[in-house]
Amino acid sequence: MIVVTLQRKKCIGCNYCVELAPLQFQMSKKDGKAVLIRGIEKKGFYTIKSPDETIHEVCDLAAKACPTKIISVKIV
Amino acid sequence: MKNSDRIELMAPAGNFESLQAAITNGADSVFFGVDQLNMRARASINFTIEDLPEITKRCEERKIRTYLTLNTIIYDHDLSIIKTLLDAAKVAGITAVIAMDQAVISYARQIDMEVHISTQINITNIETVKFYALFADTMVMSRELSLRQVKKITEQVEKEQIKGPSGKLVEIEIFGHGALCMAVSGKCYLSLHSHNSSANRGACKQNCRKKYTVIDQETGFEIELDNEYMMSPEDLCTLDFLDQVIDTGIKVLKIEGRGRAPEYVAKVIKTYREAIDAYYDGSFSKEKVKNWMTELEKVYNRGFWSGYYLGQKLGEWSDIDGSKATQKKVYIGKGMHYFPKSKIAEFKIEAFDLTIGDTILITGPTTGVEEFELTEMLVNDKKLEKARKGDSCTIPVDFRIRMSDKLYKIVKNNP
Numbered sequence: 001m002i003v004v005t006l007q008r009k010k011c012i013g014c015n016y017c018v019e020l021a022p023l024q025f026q027m028s029k030k031d032g033k034a035v036l037i038r039g040i041e042k043k044g045f046y047t048i049k050s051p052d053e054t055i056h057e058v059c060d061l062a063a064k065a066c067p068t069k070i071i072s073v074k075i076v
Numbered sequence: 077m078k079n080s081d082r083i084e085l086m087a088p089a090g091n092f093e094s095l096q097a098a099i100t101n102g103a104d105s106v107f108f109g110v111d112q113l114n115m116r117a118r119a120s121i122n123f124t125i126e127d128l129p130e131i132t133k134r135c136e137e138r139k140i141r142t143y144l145t146l147n148t149i150i151y152d153h154d155l156s157i158i159k160t161l162l163d164a165a166k167v168a169g170i171t172a173v174i175a176m177d178q179a180v181i182s183y184a185r186q187i188d189m190e191v192h193i194s195t196q197i198n199i200t201n202i203e204t205v206k207f208y209a210l211f212a213d214t215m216v217m218s219r220e221l222s223l224r225q226v227k228k229i230t231e232q233v234e235k236e237q238i239k240g241p242s243g244k245l246v247e248i249e250i251f252g253h254g255a256l257c258m259a260v261s262g263k264c265y266l267s268l269h270s271h272n273s274s275a276n277r278g279a280c281k282q283n284c285r286k287k288y289t290v291i292d293q294e295t296g297f298e299i300e301l302d303n304e305y306m307m308s309p310e311d312l313c314t315l316d317f318l319d320q321v322i323d324t325g326i327k328v329l330k331i332e333g334r335g336r337a338p339e340y341v342a343k344v345i346k347t348y349r350e351a352i353d354a355y356y357d358g359s360f361s362k363e364k365v366k367n368w369m370t371e372l373e374k375v376y377n378r379g380f381w382s383g384y385y386l387g388q389k390l391g392e393w394s395d396i397d398g399s400k401a402t403q404k405k406v407y408i409g410k411g412m413h414y415f416p417k418s419k420i421a422e423f424k425i426e427a428f429d430l431t432i433g434d435t436i437l438i439t440g441p442t443t444g445v446e447e448f449e450l451t452e453m454l455v456n457d458k459k460l461e462k463a464r465k466g467d468s469c470t471i472p473v474d475f476r477i478r479m480s481d482k483l484y485k486i487v488k489n490n491p
Contacts (some may be wrong), residue, residue, distance in 0.1 A: 012117040012279050015151060016272055027153035031160075032112065067273030067281075 004059045006036040006046045007070040017062035017071060024048070024059055082356055084328040086143070086249070087345045090116065091123070092130075093338035096444025099134060101342050102349030105141035106131075107174060109278070109334060110161060113154060114145040115196070115262065116334045117278030125161060128168035141171040145334075147194035149276045150177040159183055172214070181211050190242065195219055195251065196276075198261045202232040205246060213240030214247040214328060218261050219312075223324050223385045226250060230325030247327035252318075253344055253372075254332025256309040256383060258284045266307075284308050285397065308394040313380035315372065316365045318351050321385070339405065339437055340375040342445035347371050374403040404489040405437050411481030412468070421477040422470045430463040430485060438473075440481035446473070447486070 004024060011033035017025040018034065028035045039046030056073060063071040087098030089108040098106050108131065109115070109122050116122065123131065128144075135142045144165045150158065162173060162184055172190035175181045176197050184191045192214040199205060200218045208215055217226055230248045232238070240246045257264055259275075267281040268274040284307035290299040312332070314321050321329065329352070331344055347368045354360040372380070378394040408430055413422040421438075430436070430450065438446045454470045455463040463469040 012112040012277055013151070013154060013157075014272070014274060014277050014279070015153065027151075029153060029156045032151075032154040032157035065272045067271060067277075067279045 001076050002050045002053055002056050002059065003074045003076055004036060004039075004048050004050070004055075005072045005074075006034060006039060007044060008033055008035075008046055009044050010068045010070045012068055014067055016065040016067070020062040020065055021055070021058040024055060025062060083322055083326060083352060084141070084247075085345065085348055085352055086328055086330045087341055088254075088331060088334040088336070089131075089341070090334040090336070091338070092127075092441035093439050093444060094334075094336075094341040095131065095134065096442065097338045097342035097439075098345055099138055099140060100444045101346040103140060103345050105143060105171070105328075106135060107143040107145055107330070107334075109145045110165075111157075112278065113148050113150070113157065113161070115147055115275075115278045115280075117148065125164050128164055128170060132169045136169065142169075143172050143174050143192060144170050145174045145194070146180050147174050147176040147196050148278050149274075150179050155179060162187060162189060165189065174216070175212075185211055185241070190214075192216065192249070195261045196263070198263070200225070202229050202236075202238075205229060205233065205248075206236075206238055209238050209240050209246050211241065212246065213242045213244065214249055216249045216251070216328075216330065219251050219256065220260060220384045221250075222387055223320055226326060226385075227324040234325070248325070249328035249330055250321070250324075250326050250385075251312060251383070252314045252321065252329035252331055252348065254312055254336075255378070256312045258307045258309055285394075287397070305394050305396070308378065310379040310381040310392050310394045311377045312383040313369075313372065313377075314382065314385060315348065315351055315368055317382065317386065318348075319355055319360055322352070322355055336376055337405075338439050338445045339447065342447070343371060343375045374401060376401050399489075401489050403486050405484035406487055408436075408483045408485055409469075410483065411438070411440065411477045411479050413479075414477045416476065419472055419474055420470050421473045422468060423477075423483045425463050425465055425467045425469060425483075427465060428485070429465065430469065430483075432461050435486040436471075437484040437486055438477060438481050439484070440478050442478055443475070443481050446475060448473075 013032040026035050036046040039048050059073045063073050084104040086105045087103035089095035089098055089106045110125055132142055166187050166189050172192050173184045174192045174194050176194040181191055191212040193208045193212045195216040198218045199215050238246050264275045266283040270283055271281045273279040273281045287304040288306055376399040379400050381392040407427055409423045409425040412424050434450045436450050455467050
């Protein structure tokens with residue numbers, strides 16, 4: 001199981017995560033920040049849990065590229 | 077309040093503490109960012125869209141102009157938030173927007189909002205001023221111009237009667253004090269290359285402020301350099317030639333530092349306020365400059381130089397990682413209560429100790445920044461010389477303090 005988390009408030013809208021993991025992230029037209037697709041919010045943290053381990057690589061790239069380091073990817 | 081014959085002193089405001097410090101210490105205008113689309117996006121200190129009415133409320137009372145910085149590069153996904161921000165700024169009564177991207181300029185004009193052209197656009201000649209006069213009433217010049225070049229531009233504005241959308245002559249603004257960037261007017265890509273963190277989206281990682289060595293790849297020899305901080309310019313300071321700065325005919329002097337502490341804003345604005353007023357009343361003197369410089373050195377600085385204003389000499393590089401400030405603040409405690417009738421402030425001491433004779437600093441979102449020497453206090457209701465961690469202490473002060481206020485003492489700093 002892959003767990004991806006986005007701490008959305010700190011996003012500066014640079015778009016890197018969307019470039020690297022376009023199926024998991026998109027930019028909100030409303031506030032210009034990244035959205036973790038189908039993420040469930042809890043105290044400002046958006047999380048998805050996916051059995052599809054193939055997403056690990058792209059999400060990990062997005063996490064590494066994020067300038068504000070607000071994306072975390074874990075295998076549980 | 078701005079006197080139209082005098083230059084406008086513009087202060088940075090990264091939060092309410094700094095905003096209040098700017099207001100109290102004599103700024104004519106303030107500039108600030110909201111959320112992520114400004115050149116200090118990474119800072120956790122930015123205001124939010126909900127803060128805009130409070131900012132204008134505090135500034136309008138003192139007739140201080142308010143400028144929203146919206147000066148990053150803009151992507152398609154930002155277009156909607158730009159409109160939301162500008163609409164909110166317009167409703168809140170913000171005076172103008174400081175813009176770089178044409179999308180911001182265009183929408184601001186659509187809703188009839190005053191536009192200032194950011195230094196990020198890099199204006200270096202009169203034809204560019206004419207071009208942007210179609211949209212903007214104030215333009216910040218490139219930081220790499222000399223005073224002679226700035227003067228030529230202001231003279232041409234007057235001579236050719238270059239007017240902005242307001243129908244008034246366009247106002248020329250320059251940077252007066254604060255951090256300088258190794259790249260031309262902030263257009264730097266180092267941080268983007270090293271950390272995917274774009275300076276032009278307000279997320280500079282400050283690569284230039286670090287130590288570097290240069291190695292000859294052929295021989296492996298380390299090339300000898302006088303200065304390991306080879307990319308870190310000293311801070312700009314125009315105070316000692318402020319008379320020449322004002323004589324160029326500029327209308328606005330900007331103090332940089334939205335990322336710096338409130339006491340920095342207080343000290344720098346107070347000093348430049350005095351210097352500008354001294355210029356106009358004819359008392360600007362070398363003796364005063366000396367005292368003012370001592371004051372400026374007390375707060376964060378990387379050493380001072382005159383930028384490119386006095387000629388196109390190569391930058392002067394800082395020889396230090398952080399600040400050369402001669403003073404620093406140490407956290408002591410927090411505000412507990414204010415007794416308005418007796419004008420007594422109560423603080424809880426949470427760290428270190430406090431002694432009669434200490435210079436203390438009180439900062440808070442509404443209080444702003446207040447600094448004074450401690451001459452008397454009661455510690456746990458007894459008149460004592462020293463208060464220690466855990467003590468409750470009361471100090472007579474003639475301004476209201478609040479529970480959100482923090483108490484510091486000022487100590488010498490040995491950088």
